[in-house]
Amino acid sequence: xxxxxxxxxxxxxxxxxxxxxxxxxxxxxxxxxxxxxxxxxxxxxxxxxxxxxxxxxxxxxxxxxxxxxxxxxxxxxxxxxxxxxxxxxxxxxxxxxxxxxxxxxxxxxxxxxxxxxxxxxxxxxxxxxxxxxxxxxxxxxxxxxxxxxxxxxxxxxxxxxxxxxxxxxxxxxxxxxxxxxx
Amino acid sequence: xxxxxxxxxxxxxxxxxxxxxxxxxxxxxxxxxxxxxxxxxxxxxxxxxxxxxxxxxxxxxxxxxxxxxxxxxxxxxxxxxxxxxxxxxxxxxxxxxxxxxxxxxxxxxxxxxxxxxxxxxxxxxxxxxxxxxxxxxxxxxxxxxxxxxxxxxxxxxxxxxxxxxxxxxxxxxxxxxxxxxxxxxxxxxxxxxxxxxxxxxxxxxxxxxxxxxxxxxxxxxxxxxxxxxxxxxxxxxxxxxxxxxxxxxxxxxxxxxxxxxxxxxxxxxxxxxxxxxxxxxxxxxxxxxxxxxxxxxxxxxxxxxxxxxxxxxxxxxxxxxxxxxxxxxxxxxxxxxxxxxxxxxxxxxxxx
Numbered sequence: 381x382x383x384x385x386x387x388x389x390x391x392x393x394x395x396x397x398x399x400x401x402x403x404x405x406x407x408x409x410x411x412x413x414x415x416x417x418x419x420x421x422x423x424x425x426x427x428x429x430x431x432x433x434x435x436x437x438x439x440x441x442x443x444x445x446x447x448x449x450x451x452x453x454x455x456x457x458x459x460x461x462x463x464x465x466x467x468x469x470x471x472x473x474x475x476x477x478x479x480x481x482x483x484x485x486x487x488x489x490x491x492x493x494x495x496x497x498x499x500x501x502x503x504x505x506x507x508x509x510x511x512x513x514x515x516x517x518x519x520x521x522x523x524x525x526x527x528x529x530x531x532x533x534x535x536x537x538x539x540x541x542x543x544x545x546x547x548x549x550x551x552x553x554x555x556x557x558x559x560x561x562x
Numbered sequence: 563x564x565x566x567x568x569x570x571x572x573x574x575x576x577x578x579x580x581x582x583x584x585x586x587x588x589x590x591x592x593x594x595x596x597x598x599x600x601x602x603x604x605x606x607x608x609x610x611x612x613x614x615x616x617x618x619x620x621x622x623x624x625x626x627x628x629x630x631x632x633x634x635x636x637x638x639x640x641x642x643x644x645x646x647x648x649x650x651x652x653x654x655x656x657x658x659x660x661x662x663x664x665x666x667x668x669x670x671x672x673x674x675x676x677x678x679x680x681x682x683x684x685x686x687x688x689x690x691x692x693x694x695x696x697x698x699x700x701x702x703x704x705x706x707x708x709x710x711x712x713x714x715x716x717x718x719x720x721x722x723x724x725x726x727x728x729x730x731x732x733x734x735x736x737x738x739x740x741x742x743x744x745x746x747x748x749x750x751x752x753x754x755x756x757x758x759x760x761x762x763x764x765x766x767x768x769x770x771x772x773x774x775x776x777x778x779x780x781x782x783x784x785x786x787x788x789x790x791x792x793x794x795x796x797x798x799x800x801x802x803x804x805x806x807x808x809x810x811x812x813x814x815x816x817x818x819x820x821x822x823x824x825x826x827x828x829x830x831x832x833x834x835x836x837x838x839x840x841x842x843x844x845x846x847x848x849x850x851x852x853x854x855x856x857x858x859x860x861x862x863x864x865x866x867x868x869x870x871x872x873x874x875x876x877x878x879x880x881x882x883x884x885x886x887x888x889x890x891x892x893x894x895x896x897x898x899x900x901x902x903x904x905x906x907x908x909x910x911x912x913x914x
Binding site: 403404406407412413414415416417418437439440442443444445446546 | 569571737740741742744795822823824825826827828829898899900901902903
């Protein structure tokens with residue numbers, strides 16, 4: 381098993397948070413995993429991205445030029461990472477902020493995800509990042525939903541039932557969207 | 563607390579700090595600088611839990627001299643910084659080497675010269691392996707290429723430092739410091755180091771002192787030869803990793819983050835039927851020169867690859883048998899190295 385992914389957006393969208401969460405879940409499933417955050421002089425409103433590699437074998441490079449999957453949460457990320465996704469890969473686009481005609485990427489499967497609207501449906505429109513994590517689980521089998529929930533409890537360090545429940549609902553809403561496209 | 567688990571997803575920087583505490587480090591002195599701030603952050607939170615002391619000093623120069631002081635009592639102590647901060651510590655390192663005082667220094671290097679930037683770079687290779695400060699001395703240098711090694715090699719650094727009563731440098735970079743991987747905790751196996759030289763108060767024994775000043779006729783010559791003999795003895799602790807050397811027609815030599823990325827490139831080359839091996843020096847000083855020389859009896863083409871414009875390549879050229887072709891590919895700081903870029907460079911010099 382080998383899987384890699386680049387998640388990108390602007391600072392504050394929770395790109396690093398879901399990358400870390402996914403990496404943690406992969407560890408709980410006893411996979412090898414690397415999580416490589418790219419930060420610079422960026423901050424809230426700047427650009428942020430991270431690369432996650434999951435494998436059953438030892439991982440060489442934690443940095444990937446052409447990922448199998450990319451999640452792009454804003455337009456600059458689409459421009460930068462969209463064209464880099466493998467031809468037979470998957471590009472998940474935040475259609476809450478990016479119009480379909482702005483997506484000029486050829487090759488990979490493209491899925492437009494109205495993440496903010498779906499997050500609002502799940503109970504909080506700020507959970508767009510969790511929607512994407514859910515969609516990823518609906519489209520691939522990189523980790524199980526159960527493990528991801530466990531990872532959420534461990535990484536958030538939170539015992540706030542309500543907070544965990546609403547995040548879980550967002551992941552599940554995303555997963556349903558990933559499976560059915562609606 | 564994450565430590566109760568057997569495994570945790572942590573950054574390289576955190577792994578360094580965890581390894582240090584596990585190895586018995588009880589004093590940390592440092593001054594903040596990106597990209598190594600998770601080390602002091604972790605130390606400040608967790609050293610007090612084990613009865614240790616964390617001091618955020620007023621400067622890097624203060625930190626290295628506090629390290630000198632703490633270690634001269636026989637305690638295990640550490641400082642960490644990043645390139646420009648490590649430059650400031652060189653005077654202290656020279657005094658520690660001259661006075662034969664152990665101590666662990668971590669350089670999660672950034673890019674230079676000057677303030678440079680915070681991206682990964684291997685521009686500090688010369689400084690790390692040639693002593694760095696003034697005088698004819700060396701520090702033992704360990705270069706991890708994973709989060710696990712950040713932990714393991716930091717623990718080893720304390721043992722090496724006590725074994726040779728000499729500073730040991732752990733050299734990583736922004737990539738290793740910031741990336742996260744599952745870390746398996748290991749119990750440190752304490753080794754016995756007699757520290758008769760330690761300044762512990764002269765009650766019941768003769769007074770003694772540690773110094774690097776030798777003014778009597780011939781004294782300094784003897785001292786330097788003794789240090790030289792010690793640096794030669796360090797060769798028994800040379801470490802390296804070798805991959806795919808059987809039948810190799812080209813051997814890539816790289817260390818640290820560069821070697822980590824190249825593990826993918828070399829694998830890609832193997833998948834395409836190219837016989838490319840990899841040697842990754844883990845001790846940068848002492849350098850695995852003899853192993854590279856032996857390898858060059860079988861393989862005539864070497865390629866040194868670094869995140870700089872050519873530093874370690876000199877050690878490769880000094881190591882190989884005459885007549886060996888040593889090519890170089892360097893990537894100055896500014897972008898993250900990616901495996902496909904390096905594969906192209908490997909193909910350019912792969913012998914027909």
